[in-house]
Amino acid sequence: MRGFEVVTRLVALLPIVKSKIRLGMILGILAGFSTVIGLSLSAYAVSQLCEPITKNFWMYLAGGLAGLSGGFGLRSMADLTTHEASYRLEVKIRENIADRLASLPLGDIYQLGAGRIKKIMHNDVKGLHAAVADASPFVGVGFSQPLAALLVLLIIQWKMFLVVSLMLPVIGLCMYFMTRDFAEQQKRYNNASEAVNTAVIEFVQGMPVIRTFDGDRLALKRFKGIIDTFTRTVSVWLAFSRQSSKLNNIFITPLPTLLLISACGIFMLQCHWISFSNFLLAMMIGSLPVQAVMPLMYLSQMLSEAKAAASRICELLDMKPLPEPAHPQIPHQFDITFDHVRFSYNNDTRKPALDDISFVVPEKTVCALVGASGSGKSTVARLIPRFWDVTNGSIRLGNIDIRDINSQVLLQHIAFVFQEPFLVSGSVAENIALADPNASDEQIKKAAQMAQAEDFILNLEEGYQTPVGDGGNRLSGGQRQRITIARALLSKASIVILDEPTAWVDPESEAKIQMALKTLSQHKTVIVIAHRLATIMDADQILVMEKGHIVEGGRHAELLQKQGKYAEIWQHYQESSHWHLDKGKKDSGGLS
Numbered sequence: 202m203r204g205f206e207v208v209t210r211l212v213a214l215l216p217i218v219k220s221k222i223r224l225g226m227i228l229g230i231l232a233g234f235s236t237v238i239g240l241s242l243s244a245y246a247v248s249q250l251c252e253p254i255t256k257n258f259w260m261y262l263a264g265g266l267a268g269l270s271g272g273f274g275l276r277s278m279a280d281l282t283t284h285e286a287s288y289r290l291e292v293k294i295r296e297n298i299a300d301r302l303a304s305l306p307l308g309d310i311y312q313l314g315a316g317r318i319k320k321i322m323h324n325d326v327k328g329l330h331a332a333v334a335d336a337s338p339f340v341g342v343g344f345s346q347p348l349a350a351l352l353v354l355l356i357i358q359w360k361m362f363l364v365v366s367l368m369l370p371v372i373g374l375c376m377y378f379m380t381r382d383f384a385e386q387q388k389r390y391n392n393a394s395e396a397v398n399t400a401v402i403e404f405v406q407g408m409p410v411i412r413t414f415d416g417d418r419l420a421l422k423r424f425k426g427i428i429d430t431f432t433r434t435v436s437v438w439l440a441f442s443r444q445s446s447k448l449n450n451i452f453i454t455p456l457p458t459l460l461l462i463s464a465c466g467i468f469m470l471q472c473h474w475i476s477f478s479n480f481l482l483a484m485m486i487g488s489l490p491v492q493a494v495m496p497l498m499y500l501s502q503m504l505s506e507a508k509a510a511a512s513r514i515c516e517l518l519d520m521k522p523l524p525e526p527a528h529p530q531i532p533h534q535f536d537i538t539f540d541h542v543r544f545s546y547n548n549d550t551r552k553p554a555l556d557d558i559s560f561v562v563p564e565k566t567v568c569a570l571v572g573a574s575g576s577g578k579s580t581v582a583r584l585i586p587r588f589w590d591v592t593n594g595s596i597r598l599g600n601i602d603i604r605d606i607n608s609q610v611l612l613q614h615i616a617f618v619f620q621e622p623f624l625v626s627g628s629v630a631e632n633i634a635l636a637d638p639n640a641s642d643e644q645i646k647k648a649a650q651m652a653q654a655e656d657f658i659l660n661l662e663e664g665y666q667t668p669v670g671d672g673g674n675r676l677s678g679g680q681r682q683r684i685t686i687a688r689a690l691l692s693k694a695s696i697v698i699l700d701e702p703t704a705w706v707d708p709e710s711e712a713k714i715q716m717a718l719k720t721l722s723q724h725k726t727v728i729v730i731a732h733r734l735a736t737i738m739d740a741d742q743i744l745v746m747e748k749g750h751i752v753e754g755g756r757h758a759e760l761l762q763k764q765g766k767y768a769e770i771w772q773h774y775q776e777s778s779h780w781h782l783d784k785g786k787k788d789s790g791g792l793s
């Protein structure tokens with residue numbers, strides 16, 4: 202993990218925050234000194250009570266009260282200053298993260314995952330709050346107050362200073378034992394708690410699958426195993442904390458110091474080595490160094506958590522944005538050319554996901570990508586909107602290399618329909634209009650008709666104004682998919698990429714989606730990935746992929762005639778689509 206410079210780097214994002222933190226620290230330190238002076242003068246005021254009240258008493262009392270209220274006021278001001286700075290910084294960091302996310306390759310965002318991005322944006326930014334907002338009061342109580350107490354004792358009564366100093370090595374030793382394994386224990390706890398979080402999400406999300414298939418309860422055992430590890434880690438930490446709290450209860454409380462001061466102080470009083478007022482003074486401020494230990498421990502814990510959070514934020518901010526062209530060009534033609542494209546994930550050139558891929562998709566035609574799982578179909582599709590840049594070769598729109606097109610402009614020309622349709626919680630109309638917020642009701646309706654979606658939309662209780670629910674959960678998979686196709690039709694994009702749009706839908710929806718795709722191809726250049734080959738039989742071009750290569754290309758009939766890889770896949774597809782569970786054998790009928 203990087204050091205504290207990651208925190209200072211984030212603080213430097215907003216210069217005013219740096220000066221406010223500095224001001225907060227100064228106020229915190231002054232608060233510490235003011236409190237000690239107030240306590241010292243109060244001790245003198247109290248000692249005067251044993252004698253007839255003189256002018257001195259009122260002076261000490263006024264000074265004491267002024268010091269104590271000054272300490273309180275300064276601490277409050279320090280708090281206010283640093284909290285305000287902290288909230289400003291949180292906003293600034295979130296803005297920077299949002300800007301960075303907007304400029305990152307889509308593939309990197311996709312790989313980071315929503316959960317991790319949310320954690321950084323929300324929890325880690327909040328985690329920094331401790332370092333910025335809460336550190337300065339702790340610095341006051343943890344450093345300046347004990348330092349001021351020791352200084353006052355040294356100046357006014359060095360014998361009592363020596364007595365209080367006897368406790369310092371004991372405090373040092375206790376702090377050493379209490380913090381010795383803390384970082385390690387906390388790391389173990391964090392790892393175990395992260396594993397539990399992931400396991401809970403996996404377990405809950407996969408509940409239907411687990412209940413259906415997990416007869417041996419392996420998933421449950423695995424889940425319980427992770428919970429057990431977490432419980433063990435917590436027990437070890439608790440045992441560790443118990444030892445620390447024993448030490449804490451014995452030494453890191455004011456009582457032992459006060460006992461020592463009173464024993465030595467009474468002895469010195471009897472020997473007339475110190476005055477009663479100085480004895481009281483030592484009783485009042487002598488235990489402040491020991492009282493500083495707990496705030497210091499909290500401070501160190503807050504700072505180490507803030508360091509870890511800042512590290513994760515900086516890692517995200519340091520991710521390389523998608524390179525933008527120095528002289529961007531505007532595409533006017535929308536045929537897509539892959540020219541000897543090679544691509545490796547994570548720069549792992551030993552295992553390219555795509556190797557020497559070349560093909561052309563003429564404008565307003567449909568190109569289907571088929572092939573076994575892992576053959577590279579999605580990678581081809583994702584390179585077109587620049588989820589990542591190719592490792593070698595080039596991809597062109599018309600004659601323009603896509604790296605020479607501004608990434609925002611490129612994305613305006615491409616509509617992506619994913620396997621998992623993405624809907625926002627709003628109405629059906631709002632979801633279609635995501636592609637063009639200025640679209641009229643007529644345009645939205647036309648897009649829905651072309652996407653074969655209007656029938657079911659009009660059957661919903663509020664028609665186009667029906668809320669789709671969280672993530673579209675009030676609609677079926679096929680309905681959601683048709684809304685995303687309507688969105689693609691409404692968009693001004695000239696290219697539409699569909700990644701298995703019929704993967705999860707019923708036969709009726711599949712037929713409707715097929716018709717929608719036909720309409721789509723009359724208006725746009727379409728690339729479609731399909732496992733259900735019936736949906737792409739009419740494609741202008743079918744490319745067959747295998748292990749990152751294109752092994753065949755042509756129309757459905759041509760490829761069948763070749764009796765090659767496509768014919769083989771087609772054969773498997775036909776066999777599987779005629780398999781009847783109730784008979785347990787293949788049906789001899791035609792295509793379903």
Ligand SMILES: Nc1ncnc2c1ncn2[C@@H]1O[C@H](COP(=O)(O)OP(=O)(O)OP(=O)(O)O)[C@@H](O)[C@H]1O
Nearest residue numbers: 312546547554572573574575576577578579580581
């Ligand atoms: N984000 C990623 N990081 C690393 N490797 C990846 C990533 N995505 C895919 N791959 C690898 O790249 C290869 C091609 O994967 P791709 O997803 O393009 O195949 P596919 O033909 O679309 O598969 P499927 O039909 O199962 O979706 C595979 O070997 C896969 O393991």
